[in-house]
Amino acid sequence: MGIGATIHTFDVQLADVDRGVYDELSFKVAQHPSETAAFMSTRVLAYLLEHEEGIAFGDGLSGGDEPAVLVRDMTGALVAWIEVGAPEAERVHRGSMAAERCVVYTHRDPAKVAARWAGKRIHEAEAVRLVSFDAGFVDAVADAVTRRTTMSFSVTEGVVYAEVNGVALTSSLHELRAA
Known part of the structure; x- marks a missing residue:
C-alpha cells in the first residue's frame, strides 16, 4: 500500500491591497507524497495571490488535466488557469487556450x-504571466508551514508580507511574460 497525501489546514487573513481583496480563509491542501514542500507552498501562494470567487485547487499531481489552481465562473466556465512550478510550454499553451x-x-x-x-x-503568449518571488522566500514559507498553519498575508505595491506560524517573511513579486 502506498503512502497517502498529507493534509495541511490553513487559516489565513488575506489583505491584497493591490487588488482590493480582503478575506478570512480556511482551507485544506493535500500534499502528494512526491510533491515538495516548496511546490505545495507555491500552490498556496498562487491561491492567495489569485483569490477570487470560484477559485479552487485543481486535481494536481493525481489529475493531470487540471492546473494546480483554477477559477470557474458561476456557469462553470474556466476563467483562470493557474500553473505552478515549471510546466512545459504545451501545458501553458493548453491553459491559455482553455x-x-x-x-x-x-x-x-x-x-x-x-x-x-x-x-x-503558446497561445497568446504575450498575455501569459510568469510570476516569481525573491530568492529563498518560497523555501522560508515551506519551512514555516506545518500541518495546521495560521497566516496573515498582505500584498501592497507588488510586495508580499506574510506571517506564517509567527515567522515574518517579505518578498517582491517579479513578473515576466511568456513572449
Whole structure:
C-alpha cells in the first residue's frame, strides 16, 4: 500500500491591497507524497495571490488535466488557469487556450522557466504571466508551514508580507511574460 497525501489546514487573513481583496480563509491542501514542500507552498501562494470567487485547487499531481489552481465562473466556465512550478510550454499553451487568463507561479529560476518556453507555441503568449518571488522566500514559507498553519498575508505595491506560524517573511513579486 502506498503512502497517502498529507493534509495541511490553513487559516489565513488575506489583505491584497493591490487588488482590493480582503478575506478570512480556511482551507485544506493535500500534499502528494512526491510533491515538495516548496511546490505545495507555491500552490498556496498562487491561491492567495489569485483569490477570487470560484477559485479552487485543481486535481494536481493525481489529475493531470487540471492546473494546480483554477477559477470557474458561476456557469462553470474556466476563467483562470493557474500553473505552478515549471510546466512545459504545451501545458501553458493548453491553459491559455482553455481560459480567459493563464498565469504561472514558480519557485524556480524564472529565467530558466521562460527559456524552456522560447520558440515554442503558446497561445497568446504575450498575455501569459510568469510570476516569481525573491530568492529563498518560497523555501522560508515551506519551512514555516506545518500541518495546521495560521497566516496573515498582505500584498501592497507588488510586495508580499506574510506571517506564517509567527515567522515574518517579505518578498517582491517579479513578473515576466511568456513572449
